[in-house]
Amino acid sequence: MDLNTAHAGDGGGWSLALIHTKMTPPRLAGEPVGRPALLDLLAQVAHRRLTAIVAPAGFGKTTLMTEWHEALRKRGDAVAWLTLDEEDDDAQQLGHYLVSALSAAAGGVGLRAAELLQRDPLTPIKTVQAMLLNEIARTGCDVFLFLDDFERIGSRASLALVTRLLRYAPANFHVCIGTRREPGLPLGAWAMPDQVLTLDAAALRFSNEDALAFFERAHGVLLDRPGVELINTASEGWVTGLQLAALALRHTDEPARLARELAGKKLIGDAYLYEVVLSRMPVAVLQFALRVSVLDRFCSDVCDAMIKPGTRSWEKLEWLQQHNMFIRALDDEQRWFRFHTLMADALRRRAGVQLGGELTALHRRASRWFAGQRLWPEAVRHAIAAGDAQQAVQWAEGCAAALIDRSDIPTLLGWFSQLPADLVQRSLRLRIARAWGLTLSFRIAEAERLVQEIGDEITADALREDARADSALPAELASVSALIAGFADDTPRSLELGRKVEEAEAPTPVSRWARRFAQTSLIFGLAYDGQFGEVRRRAATPQEMSDGEPIYSSVYRQSMVGLGAMVEGRLADAARILESALLRAETAVGRDSAAAAVPSGYLVALHYERGDMAAACRVMDGRTSLAKEACPLGSLLRFSLGSARLYARQGDVASALVVLEEAREVATERYWLRLRAGCDAEAVRLLLQAGRLTDAQQVLAELNGLMPARHPQPMGSFLETWSSACCASARVAMAQGRPEAAVELLLRLRGQLDAAGMRYLSACVSQLLALAWEQQNESDEAIGALDAALRYASVEPMVSSFNDEGAPMLHLMDRLRGDTRSVGQPYLPLLDDRLQGGQGQGTTPLNHPAPSPVLARFAASLSVREIEILEHIAGGLSNKEIARALSVAPETIKWHLKNIFEKLNVGSRLEAVQAGLGLGFAPLRETR
Numbered sequence: 001m002d003l004n005t006a007h008a009g010d011g012g013g014w015s016l017a018l019i020h021t022k023m024t025p026p027r028l029a030g031e032p033v034g035r036p037a038l039l040d041l042l043a044q045v046a047h048r049r050l051t052a053i054v055a056p057a058g059f060g061k062t063t064l065m066t067e068w069h070e071a072l073r074k075r076g077d078a079v080a081w082l083t084l085d086e087e088d089d090d091a092q093q094l095g096h097y098l099v100s101a102l103s104a105a106a107g108g109v110g111l112r113a114a115e116l117l118q119r120d121p122l123t124p125i126k127t128v129q130a131m132l133l134n135e136i137a138r139t140g141c142d143v144f145l146f147l148d149d150f151e152r153i154g155s156r157a158s159l160a161l162v163t164r165l166l167r168y169a170p171a172n173f174h175v176c177i178g179t180r181r182e183p184g185l186p187l188g189a190w191a192m193p194d195q196v197l198t199l200d201a202a203a204l205r206f207s208n209e210d211a212l213a214f215f216e217r218a219h220g221v222l223l224d225r226p227g228v229e230l231i232n233t234a235s236e237g238w239v240t241g242l243q244l245a246a247l248a249l250r251h252t253d254e255p256a257r258l259a260r261e262l263a264g265k266k267l268i269g270d271a272y273l274y275e276v277v278l279s280r281m282p283v284a285v286l287q288f289a290l291r292v293s294v295l296d297r298f299c300s301d302v303c304d305a306m307i308k309p310g311t312r313s314w315e316k317l318e319w320l321q322q323h324n325m326f327i328r329a330l331d332d333e334q335r336w337f338r339f340h341t342l343m344a345d346a347l348r349r350r351a352g353v354q355l356g357g358e359l360t361a362l363h364r365r366a367s368r369w370f371a372g373q374r375l376w377p378e379a380v381r382h383a384i385a386a387g388d389a390q391q392a393v394q395w396a397e398g399c400a401a402a403l404i405d406r407s408d409i410p411t412l413l414g415w416f417s418q419l420p421a422d423l424v425q426r427s428l429r430l431r432i433a434r435a436w437g438l439t440l441s442f443r444i445a446e447a448e449r450l451v452q453e454i455g456d457e458i459t460a461d462a463l464r465e466d467a468r469a470d471s472a473l474p475a476e477l478a479s480v481s482a483l484i485a486g487f488a489d490d491t492p493r494s495l496e497l498g499r500k501v502e503e504a505e506a507p508t509p510v511s512r513w514a515r516r517f518a519q520t521s522l523i524f525g526l527a528y529d530g531q532f533g534e535v536r537r538r539a540a541t542p543q544e545m546s547d548g549e550p551i552y553s554s555v556y557r558q559s560m561v562g563l564g565a566m567v568e569g570r571l572a573d574a575a576r577i578l579e580s581a582l583l584r585a586e587t588a589v590g591r592d593s594a595a596a597a598v599p600s601g602y603l604v605a606l607h608y609e610r611g612d613m614a615a616a617c618r619v620m621d622g623r624t625s626l627a628k629e630a631c632p633l634g635s636l637l638r639f640s641l642g643s644a645r646l647y648a649r650q651g652d653v654a655s656a657l658v659v660l661e662e663a664r665e666v667a668t669e670r671y672w673l674r675l676r677a678g679c680d681a682e683a684v685r686l687l688l689q690a691g692r693l694t695d696a697q698q699v700l701a702e703l704n705g706l707m708p709a710r711h712p713q714p715m716g717s718f719l720e721t722w723s724s725a726c727c728a729s730a731r732v733a734m735a736q737g738r739p740e741a742a743v744e745l746l747l748r749l750r751g752q753l754d755a756a757g758m759r760y761l762s763a764c765v766s767q768l769l770a771l772a773w774e775q776q777n778e779s780d781e782a783i784g785a786l787d788a789a790l791r792y793a794s795v796e797p798m799v800s801s802f803n804d805e806g807a808p809m810l811h812l813m814d815r816l817r818g819d820t821r822s823v824g825q826p827y828l829p830l831l832d833d834r835l836q837g838g839q840g841q842g843t844t845p846l847n848h849p850a851p852s853p854v855l856a857r858f859a860a861s862l863s864v865r866e867i868e869i870l871e872h873i874a875g876g877l878s879n880k881e882i883a884r885a886l887s888v889a890p891e892t893i894k895w896h897l898k899n900i901f902e903k904l905n906v907g908s909r910l911e912a913v914q915a916g917l918g919l920g921f922a923p924l925r926e927t928r
Helices: 036-040 061-074 091-105 111-119 125-139 156-167 208-217 225-235 239-249 255-263 270-276 283-292 300-307 313-322 341-354 358-372 376-385 389-405 409-418 421-425 428-440 444-460 465-469 473-487 491-504 512-528 532-537 551-568 571-589 594-609 613-620 624-630 633-649 653-670 673-689 693-706 718-735 739-756 759-775 779-793 800-804 806-817 828-835 853-859 864-874 879-886 890-904 909-918
Strands: 004-006 017-019 050-054 078-083 143-148 173-179 196-199 327-329 337-339
Touching: 017 091, 036 061, 050 061, 061 078, 061 143, 061 173, 078 091, 091 111, 091 125, 091 143, 091 156, 091 409, 111 125, 111 571, 125 156, 125 173, 125 624, 156 173, 208 225, 208 239, 225 239, 283 300, 283 313, 283 341, 300 313, 300 358, 313 327, 313 337, 337 341, 358 376, 358 389, 376 389, 389 409, 389 421, 389 428, 389 512, 409 428, 421 428, 428 444, 428 473, 444 473, 473 491, 473 512, 491 512, 512 532, 512 551, 532 551, 551 571, 551 594, 571 594, 594 613, 594 624, 594 633, 594 800, 613 633, 624 633, 624 653, 633 653, 633 673, 633 800, 653 673, 653 864, 653 909, 673 693, 673 718, 693 718, 718 739, 718 759, 739 759, 759 779, 759 800, 759 806, 779 806, 779 828, 800 806, 806 828, 864 879, 864 890, 864 909, 879 890, 890 909
Parallel strands: 050 173, 050 196, 078 143, 143 173
Antiparallel strands: 004 017, 327 337
């Protein structure tokens, strides 16, 4: 049985791997003591969402779980196992293991989730987890997951992952954990008393009858009942204490006397372990065990390589097994082993004293063996322990490059968290790799600081050997800087740096991912620089799309070409390009992937605009959370606007405002002003249509406070930001009875958009300008502006923008229909359709959570304050605005929101509002 199953691709031999033996229960040595009471509890486990076995080391937690696992397997249940270690205290790695364990051992459950992780690693682990739970629910049979050594998990992200798994678990999914301490899971937030079964040390202690059965199975030990009871009383039913006593009793002719002596001792501690176990080993076996203890897991091959050829390690391992020396086989073939925790700790402490400098050589030889097996995390860990930092750096660089090449950014960042900081700091390539990881995780500020630091070092050359020798570093730094600029919405710099990488490519070898992302950044910059012909020229050919490039980066680049068409105003072409990208992503990695989310965001807005509400709903459905985590700025902006308009179109303004508020929170977190401006402009429109002028003025005032005093030159994508701000200001000015101010602002804006070639945005501004002219009683100018918008709409699928302006637009269109300027115009059919009440290609109702008895039970626990906050959220207020309204701190609102989410069993503000409205809370009301 192989130790590893790769999950990070081959990458020319560089891969990080999941350790297969962690996903199989340890093999029991001999026949365990039959304990019917504990085995009978398995019936309860099958009716609980969570079973927690909590006891100190040596109480038989793993043995009991292994027996349960075997019993379930024999009766045909789907059952999976995972033994955890410290490196699993990373949410992404833990998620990989959970999915892999279930897909490998539980009758194929989770295969789709595992495939998604493999093909599109950038998909958020929450999305993968949701897919996994859905797969479990569809099996129609019970699925069991055993998690051993759960005390190794302690980070907030890892515990949140397991909590989410339990909170949303279907009724047929059961988790059993073994842990030395309380698991740290917020059980009270979601678990009913009948959903959790807890066993503590008292439940695991051996009774005298259990102890008698144990000693009857202990070969070479003859002890009467009084002696057994003495030992069991002294050990307090601790099975490891009984095992230690059994080892000592094998070597005496007077078991009763020794039993009395042992009963007077503390059956724990290194001294006792040495006296009873280690001192009785043959010298060669003891010396072998001391050296092998530096390994977490071992087989005869690595032991031979680490100690010396010809050690015949398999003989020592066999002896340790036969004599029950606290060693466990990790696979059925008994190839891989590990020591019991108590034994491993004792051996390592003694090895530190006895072996001294030899430990360095042992770690070095172990690192080389693991490297030869391509087990890079173990190789790097032992190289660091041996003091071979440069070797560790080289191996780490190879793995980092492979992870970036396949876009496995979450695994990359998780691995960086396990590497010593000084090891990463000494390698420019590792730090550039980390910058890629931070950038593709939208941690832009951190990435910018790191890139600036690396750039300063490269420029100064700082007497670094790797900086002088690696001629590709400046180009690769420029590539990640170009992507950072793109994600930060600095399109002129994205264009500049993308060109720099392109120009450096011929004489300087640039890595594959650096070249690809530089091309994508270049296309993004070209689109907002008005170089639309150049964008079209750079569209990838089918051959280029199939060159082995990871699906996310390929689809992302294709989406930028589609974005270029949108910016130019070629909406039909944009939809065709983006639908092709979406089809590629969904075919390759599925609907719920990060790759599919990128074009989806743009398509929601395009489908909505052309009036195909059914298509917009299909693309949007179930992707809201994924879009917030996986979509870049432009895609998330269009997704949020399209979603909000779909809700508003169906009269659900509360959900529309919540969608916009959630996007505003992302904008604040990532410093995305264009996203904030777009959402604020849409919120202003909806608020004004609802007669909430004061609220609209407040939103506009906050937006104006964020706008820069001077516009960047060239404006690039900031022109889109400025357009949103101007439209919001114009709407408020019109609502205040100042149409002349709106006209002045919109005329100037339309001129800027026309100069930039942004025909769609120019047409949208013409619509609003027409309404402003009409309010100012300038009928000819109003008809002229509407005529300009309709001329564009006659060649591109622009429909819903006219509908969204409501009765004023309908009145103006009616007047245009009777104006001589409309005679013979190609937009007449569109005009007639609007006047006859056409709404596009139909609307599909958006799904809202239906009230349920369980949800009603949760809702009944909401406090008056929590219901009040929920109503404010439904009114479209942000946390700060709710805090002001209730005269409390924003942190208090966040605390209440956390409680609301937990009580309603939801994960977002939108879900909370929809669940709350479904439960019949008070109707929406003016909140100011």
